[in-house]
Amino acid sequence: MSLSHASSNHYCTLLKLCCETRNFTNAKNLHSHIIKTFPNPETFLLNNLIASYAKLNSITYARRVFDQIPHPNLYSWNTILSAYSKSGCVPEMECMFNKMPTRDGVSWNSLISGYAGCGSVYHSVKAYSLMLNEGSFNLNRITFSTLLILASKRGCVKFGRQIHGHVVKFGFMSYVFVGSPLVDMYSKMGLIVCARKVFDELPEKNLVMYNTLITGLMRCGRVEDSKRLFFDMRKRDSISWTSMITGFTQNGLDKEAVNLFRDMTLEKLEMDQYTFGSVLTACGGVAASREGKQVHAYVIRTYYKDNIFVASALVDMYCKCKNIKSAETVFKKMTCKNVVSWTAMLVGYGQNGYSEEAVKTFSDMQRYGIEPDDFTFGSVISSCANLASLEEGAQFHARALISGLISFITVSNALVTLYGKCGSIEDSHRLFSEMSFRDEVTWTALVSGYAQFGKANETIRLFESMLAHGLKPDKVTFIGVLSACSRGGLVEKGNKIFESMIKKHGIVPIQDHYTCMIDLFSRSGRLEEAKIFINNMPFSPDAIGWATLLSSCRFYGNMDIGKWAAEFLMELDPHNTASYVLLSSVYAAKGKWDEVARLRKGMRDMGLRKEPGCSWIKYKNQVHVFSADDKSNPFSDQIYSELKKLNYKMIKEGYVPDMNSVLHDVEDTEKIKMLNHHSEKLAIAFGLLFIPPGLPIRVVKNLRVCGDCHNATKYISKVTQREILVRDAARFHLFKDGMCSCGDFW
Structure with a gap:
């Protein structure tokens, strides 16, 4: 249509369309036409123009239009005041409010909403008090809803109760719009009895209220109450079902969540990202791979197949179901990835034993410009710990210090674990001492570090100090302490700790605890007691x-x-x-x-x-893996030559090969040859050739070190005057000056 013949109503309709399509340019063009068409535009039209600019987040243009109105009416004032309120421009909002010739409930609500949006309880309460002084006729349901939401967000119980009292006093309890925030406020504050009381007393209840209370009963752990309320509902919508599924998942009832999702599909209700995200988390929680695939197939048939939230949940689910290939497929197909997506894949690699891939994923994530959060950082450090990669782990420590992520306990805990698993127990303890806050995970990480090193007495002292600080040990803590007792031969002490775990701390032993006790008896030669x-x-x-x-x-x-x-x-x-x-x-x-x-x-x-036994050593960011009699390494000739020299020096010092470590009925000369070429000896020889003097040689082995290799490494440390750290499948061995930290008890 020709704008030259458009009426004020036509312009208002077009301005509304601009707001719906978020088209700021068209709104300005219409403004230009209005100026050309109407020498003195109606206040009604200008008010619509102010409201449009406000909705399009252009507060500057909105104010210019307001200033051009010769006689602004109350609606004009309220419109610009609301614009300042919603945009968080508190000083301008206050100034405009004070200039108003008259005010109504809408004006006061805009002021209160502006303060509430900034989280200022003090100013919101002050504005509310002034509003009451002007007369309760200004009050409406928006006032109370705004204040109740503010009280909920800030956790102000006393303030929330006062508003509740006023809701009753001024007769607003019959309003669903007010009742729902009341129920929500009490639920979020953990006052579930009050929430239920309000709910029961409300004369009218809608789906929103039911859903709010169901959610509240679930944050508080009242699962049975929530179930009863859900099944008592005459009508349930998607939000009701999703709230229950999410609640089950959050309370560790993953099987119930999966079953409820199955029932929801029969209702043919529309599902959203939260429904799929929750049920996929539940599938991962119980490693329900078949059900997870079914949910995936369901997702593919919806609009959510490309949703970043759902795709990330799928990656996480497949990883927890140990289906790393499917997780990779979903991850690679994602058109858009955020820190949650990358972290899900990274954590999945780490949890499934693909620690090198986890570290590589972190590097790829950085190349794409995604900034890691504390959980990502903690996860990649944990992968370095699993690889016993101290150098890379130390680099992440430095980056955590620079980025400030070191202040997050998840990162600090991962670093304490890293240094413990890499055999740098002193660094682990130093970092532990520097932490301003420590939780049960921190203490357990250090306890486990000392236990792996076989430092039984230090482990027990640390455990007792943890108890003295009022922290509650968990199952993992006791695994660390009991394993330390077994490695230190402290049978009686270990027995007492095992009994205290059950009787004093109320922890039901799991298989790992019993394995520690079997090890405690059998390692000390008390095999009948073990039986x-x-x-x-x-x-x-x-x-x-x-x-x-x-x-x-x-x-x-x-x-x-x-x-x-x-x-x-x-x-x-x-x-x-x-x-x-x-x-x-x-x-x-x-x-x-x-x-x-x-x-x-x-x-x-x-x-x-x-x-097959294998050992590996890291040099210049490359992992060198060796197996027995391995000659695949490019430096094999030098390695075998070094071993021959070492063997000669060791024999001069008194080394005698342990023939019992050979499980083959062959001649002694053949046995000696086989012993000389065990994987850890090849790795140690490589380290002696390439690791600079003064630095410890760090070797990791997938099996327990044999008796001969243990004895030989003591001699190697003596004749070369080098520190050699071997982490086998059971523990750490620090060889120095012909001695081992395990005291030959492993």
């Missing part, structure tokens, strides 16, 4: 528990208990090679080579192969 303990357990040990006992039977040469343990282990897990290997080592130590051959034939017949 009695196992027979008194409420359930049978797992494969690790039986293997632990069997390993000690090999060390102490106890064939009877060794055969007993091996039979149970073979029955529990026929394809576990540990039972065959450990039992054959018991027979080999006794010279029963026929039995060794029988076991090996049994393994061949079942298609089983012993897990």
Whole structure:
């Protein structure tokens, strides 16, 4: 249509369209036409222009239009006042309010809303008091709703109760718009009894109120009450169902959440990102891969298949279900990724044993310009800890200091764990001492660090100090303390701590605790006591528990208990090679080579192969991996030459190869050759060649170090005057001046 013939009403309609389409340019063009068309435009039209500019977040243009009105009416004042209020321009809002010739409830509400938006309880209360002084006729439902939301956000119980009193006094309890914020306020403050009382007394209830109370009952853990309310509802919408699913997930009831989602699909209700996000979290929580895939298929048929929130939840779900390939597929297909998406993939890699990929993902994330948060940082540091990569971990420590993320306890805790797992227990303790706040995770991280080092007495002292500080140890804490007792041979002390865990701290032992106790008895040679303990357990040990006992039977040469343990282990897990290997080592130590051959034939017949031992060492950001008799390394000639020189020096110092560490019936010369080329010796020789003098040589091994390698490394540390740190499958060994930190007890 030709704008030259447009009326004021036409312009108002077009301005409304500009606001709906968020088109600021068209609004300015219309403003230009209004100026050209109307020499003296009506106040009604100018008020609409002010409101349009305010909605388009252009407070400057809105004020210019207001200043051009010769005689602004109350609506004009309220419109510009509301604009200042919504944009958070508090000084301008106050100035405009004070200039108003007359005020009504809308004016006061704009002032109160402006203060509330800035979180200022004091000024909101002051404005509300002045409003009451002018007369309660100004009050309306928006006033109370605004103040109740403010009280809820700021956690002001006393203020909230006062507003509740005024709601009752001035007769606003019948308004649903006021009742719902009241229920929400009490719920968020944890006053669920008050919330329920308000809900029950309301004469009229709508879906919003029901949903608000359901959510409130779930933050407070009142699951059964929430379920009763949900099933009592005559009508339920998508929000009702989503609130319940989310509540179940938040309260650890993942199976119930998945089942409820299944029921929701039968209702054919529309679902949103929160519905899918919650049920996917629940699927991940119980590793329900099949159900998770079904939800994924459901998502693909909706508008949410490209939603960043849902896609991130899918990545997280697949990672928790140990389906890392599907997680990668979803992640790679995401057109847009944020810090949550990247962190989900990074954490997934770390939790599934792909620590190197986790560190690489962090680097990729940085290249895309995504800034990590404390959770991302903590996760990548944990991956460095799993890799025993001290250098990279130390670099992340430096970056955490520069970025300020070190102030987050998640990051500090990860660093305490990192240094502990990398054998730098002094650095771990120093960082622990520098922390201004420590929680149970912090203490447990240090306890576990000392335990891995076999420092039993220090671990126990730290544990007792933790208790003295009023912190509550958890299951992981006790695993650390009990393992320290087993590595230190403190049987009686470990027994007392195990009993106190049950009787004093009310913790029901899990398989790991029982495994620690089996290790405690068997490592100290008290194999009969270990057998009695196992027979008194409420359930049978797992494969690790039986293997632990069997390993000690090999060390102490106890064939009877060794055969007993091996039979149970073979029955529990026929394809576990540990039972065959450990039992054959018991027979080999006794010279029963026929039995060794029988076991090996049994393994061949079942298609089983012993897990190959390997060791690795990091040099110049590259990991060098070695296996026994390995000649794949480009520096193999130098490594074997170095080992030959070392062997000569060690023998001069009194080193004698331990033939019992060889499980093959071959000549002694062949046994010595096999011992000389074990994986950790190759890695140590590499370290001696390339790690600069003065720096410790750090080697990681996937299995427990054998007796001969342990003895040989003591001699190597003596003849080379180098510190050698070996982290095997059980603990740390720090070799220095011909001694090991474990005291030869491992």
